[in-house]
Amino acid sequence: MRGMSSESFRVVSEPSSRTGLQVLQLKGPFTFTASAIFVDAVAAADAPRLILDLTEVPMVDSMAVGALVRAFVSCHKSGRKLALVGLNHRVHNVLHLTGIAPLFDTYASISEAEAGLA
Numbered sequence: 001m002r003g004m005s006s007e008s009f010r011v012v013s014e015p016s017s018r019t020g021l022q023v024l025q026l027k028g029p030f031t032f033t034a035s036a037i038f039v040d041a042v043a044a045a046d047a048p049r050l051i052l053d054l055t056e057v058p059m060v061d062s063m064a065v066g067a068l069v070r071a072f073v074s075c076h077k078s079g080r081k082l083a084l085v086g087l088n089h090r091v092h093n094v095l096h097l098t099g100i101a102p103l104f105d106t107y108a109s110i111s112e113a114e115a116g117l118a
Helices: 035-044 062-077 090-095 112-116
Strands: 011-016 021-027 049-056 081-085 105-107
Touching: 011 035, 021 035, 021 062, 035 062, 049 112, 062 081, 062 090, 081 090, 081 112, 105 112
Parallel strands: 021 049, 049 081, 081 105
Antiparallel strands: 011 021
16 A cells, blocks of 8 residues: 555544443554554553444555454453444455454444443
8 A cells, every 4th residue: 555654543542431441443544554553552451341443444454454353362362352343344345355354243333332342
């Protein structure tokens, strides 16, 4: 992807109104240059329930798919719950084509994910 750099991707941690739940808002193209930023953000999140908000992620590449799988495995091994929110058509298709979509609980909104992870 020409012209995309790690500066265009960021992860913003948002507190949830519910105890034990944390929201990470991913913003920008989730590519190989952004994977390290994502992995660090997931490692720093310590809530037992984690929501990844991908509403502002226009696309993911193969490295991002790998990073999402690592996040799932890490959460699963530590007994944490993980959910994805706000997948656009393009991101949704990549997760299905790579076969990892069934790993994740997905929701249309943060409020639905909060209720689903309760």
